[in-house]
């Protein structure tokens with residue numbers, strides 16, 4: 001009986017931790033976005049396209065550790081994810097943001113915040129110039145994708161674009177930061193009304209963008225710890241080491257030491273490159289430097305053990321140590 005109760009509690013904890021995503025409701029009716037976006041487009045876009053991203057995301061993470069990974073973490077390490085997780089986590093996040101920043105003109109109750117307006121003016125000259133840049137980013141995005149206004153780790157605004165359902169939170173993006181405004185330039189967002197005229201859709205969309213909401217997102221992004229995470233993640237040598245660690249440690253965890261035995265030279269080389277690289281400013285600390293020194297030492301021990309054809313259990317001990325040290329530098333490896 002006692003064991004049954006323990007199992008029951010454990011099952012409940014697991015159920016509570018695992019998550020499935022669901023379609024957020026729109027704040028307005030599908031017809032409220034007319035004439036700039038027609039009701040049928042809104043309905044199909046929201047209830048079919050967005051829903052499909054959610055259903056496919058739930059399917060892709062079902063039964064994996066990713067059920068307990070946050071949506072942000074799924075996207076942050078997109079380069080380590082399957083195409084299904086990358087595309088559908090982005091699809092869900094991007095559309096959720098899109099619905100949030102759109103409001104029919106007569107229902108936009110908030111106005112642009114003074115701090116945001118000042119930042120726009122100092123960086124772009126005016127709101128109109130900013131709109132022009134975003135339209136340019138959307139119009140020149142080949143194929144399907146998104147145009148963005150983001151806050152970068154140095155707390156500046158930046159206009160950028162990504163393909164498919166990628167976004168600037170992802171490690172695969174060229175320009176990274178927190179999106180505060182995203183414009184969907186997939187044909188499914190405009191084709192019924194505008195056909196091939198993407199520029200006309202981009203001109204009309206500004207009637208629906210609620211700058212008060214964008215201002216709030218700007219304010220929140222400035223103090224969001226995600227900016228620091230993105231900055232840390234923009235350390236190429238760390239990412240390179242993370243890859244070789246991930247691809248050798250995780251097989252070793254399940255008893256497969258072949259990747260580690262064949263890549264121990266590369267493991268050490270990447271650890272040395274990491275130690276000799278320049279960390280982002282926020283990570284340039286003695287504790288991190290010390291951990292990197294330790295990592296190089298431990299990687300050299302692994303290489304030596306492999307050369308001596310050491311037993312699996314010895315290698316397991318050594319790579320576990322190195323993995324722990326890597327976590328001291330950054331906890332990137334924990335869900336892969």
Ligand SMILES: [Fe+2]
Pocket residue numbers: 045049095184186188189
């Ligand atoms: Fe879309």
